[in-house]
Amino acid sequence: MRRLLQARYVVPAVLAGCVGMVGLLGFSPGAAQAVDGPSTTTPVPQLTSPPLPTPIGQPTAPSASSVLTYRSPSNQTGIFYTDLPAAFIAPGQALFASNCSSCHGQDANGATGVAPNLQRLGAGTVDFWVSTGRMPLANAGVQAIRKPPRFNRLQTLEIAAWVQSLTPGVGTKVPLVGTGSADLEAGNTLFTLNCAACHTITGSGDALMGGAYAPGLHLATTTQIVEAIRSGPGNMPRFGPGNITNTQARDIAAYVQGVIQHPSNPGGFALGGIGPVGEGFVGLLLGVGILMLVCFWIGERT
């Protein structure tokens, strides 16, 4: 017994035992409790965004949020497509002329080989491309990328209003999305069915064939989600009201915002949400690696 106690391995043994016990006791209660499904009622998203450096063009008096909330019905759930006020059109034209017309042309009818025709697309489509920062285009890659938007909310809507005014009533309008009392379960099913094939089930995005990729959905606002569904940007298919009704689009948007962007996600660090690739690295490097170091510590090294 004396010899046993003298053995220099007793210290590591006791140490490890303690750590193991702490591991067992410390986490067992937490694991079962740290669970709250995301709340079913998510607040109606704000239509204002933080002020950004003002580009060329004069902001007009009425604020974007006042106009839009004024026009949205009192019942706050569902999707409502708004007509933008006529006062937006003139400043929008100025903004478009100085920021977009070099590629899309003075009348927004595009230029072959440079940029597509924007007429008949509607205000919602323009809003999506500008508010996600895709436009103005920075570099002509395979796919326009999401980046911090150049324009604030009001200026964005002004540009959208002007493009819409070229073909009144045609194309996707700007949606107002109220996700109060949205059906997250339906959203889950619809998302898995329609979106997960490209955006992955955790919404972290993935590469598609032909150099394209489906972006992660962690930054998109509910408005942008509905606009994406209705307008089908780039390689994404367009889902009309026949495929996905307005209620369903609202449920998807609520699911993306409530569950994908704010997952109730017990179990520790999510390791990038990219599945077994990340897990494999952690298991091999951290798990096996640390235990090999332990071998190295308690073993002889000649």
Added chain:
Amino acid sequence: MIDKSLRWIDDRLGIAKGGRTFLDKIFPDHWSFMLGEIALYSFVVLLATGVFLSLYYIPSANEIVYHGSYLPLHGQRVSEAYASSVSLSFDVKSGLLMRQAHHWAADIFLGSIAVHMARVFFTGAFRKPREFNWIVGVSMLILGIVNGFLGYSLPDDLVSGTGIRIAFSIVESIPLVGSYLAFFLFGGNYPGNGVIIPRFYILHILIVPLLIMVLLGAHLGLLVKQKHTQFKGKGKTEHNVVGSPMFPTFMAKTTGFLFMSTAAIFLLGGFAQINPIWQFGQYEPFQISYAVQPDWYMGWLDGAARIMPSWEWVGWGHTIPLEVFLPAVIFPGIIFNILILWPFIESRHTKDLAYHNLLDRPRDRPKRTAAGAAMLMLLGMTFFASSTDVMANFLELPLKSVLWFFRFAVIIAPIIAYFITYKICNEMRAAEGIGKRKRAQVVLRSSTGEYTTVDSEPRPGDGYEELEAIPVPTYIDLVPPELVTGAGVRRVMR
């Protein structure tokens, strides 16, 4: 009193003698001999956590309506297997910890087997008389991979269901018998009539673990019977084993290691999320998510299947989908056959039929080491190819380019690895004095302020100044003729 009862038992069972041999077993102290223990102890954790999980998991494909505490799933129709796995994670106290620890333990189990196997391979510990134990080890690896796949499939979530779907196509791709075999295994055409889950369950919790345990017993039994190998060194010969006895030293050490391994696995289980099935949702045969990969130990198979061009063989009214059959059946078949047969392939090549209890340094066997490196490179490349989509996404490259890169890499990289390793081994062997301990230098300052260095006196009892030279064949193909005279030349009773 205790003495008396022990004697009573010994008189009848005669365990004292065996127990003595066991307690006196000598374990070499080198750290790399403990790698296999990681596997042993993660297997213990696997069994313990697995028993816990089996208390709550329901192996049934019956559809029920989910009413657990994970809200987004509320009211959805899911299989009982999926519902019970989600409830296990959310509603059972410490259930999620156990589930995650079980999964991490599986990853670590197979990872440590791979590392342990690499040690055995590169040091030549598989040579006569230990070929059997090598084969037992490879069999456990294969069974471990199979069981990992079976377990991964049990929660019946979207990701694992995709795996089962792929497994079905793989079985189906075997010429002639494929479709019959697949229908037999899955009880009908895919997705089966709900028999897959219960069948996988029985295999996963009973049959395969039992096989592993039997093999594990054989593995350790052979280890005790044949005794450990050891590295060359002062006082270590082919005829002895130098190390610590089982009791008390090794016992203390290995018990400590058991605790450490358990701790590491449970720390990962508590802190690092693995396989969050609640995010994936229930598996439906018509749904698919991108970024679906199997666990890492299946990665090389998945990668091989991904980079395979889509070829097909059509003839005599049959179609053989080569794009599945070659990477998923033939490729692993070849790999595992090479692994199992390696001891015989090598001894055939070297004509070395002697007993070996002393290990090689990898550099002393350039060809074997290079072959091992090439194999690791091949598996590594196919492994990385299983994340082509994740890579394309991270590096913002087109998926096609990544795919083509790997198609070339799996062929070229192993060849390059072979020659580079071969070269490095030869260079290292040629370098003088590697592995020898340097004599300390003494710096003296003279009265005029001048500095000189002289060699120090060798310290008394300075044991291993130079490693004892032991005549061993240096090249895998250059065995000294006196060793080639026939079987059992250097047979020793250790």
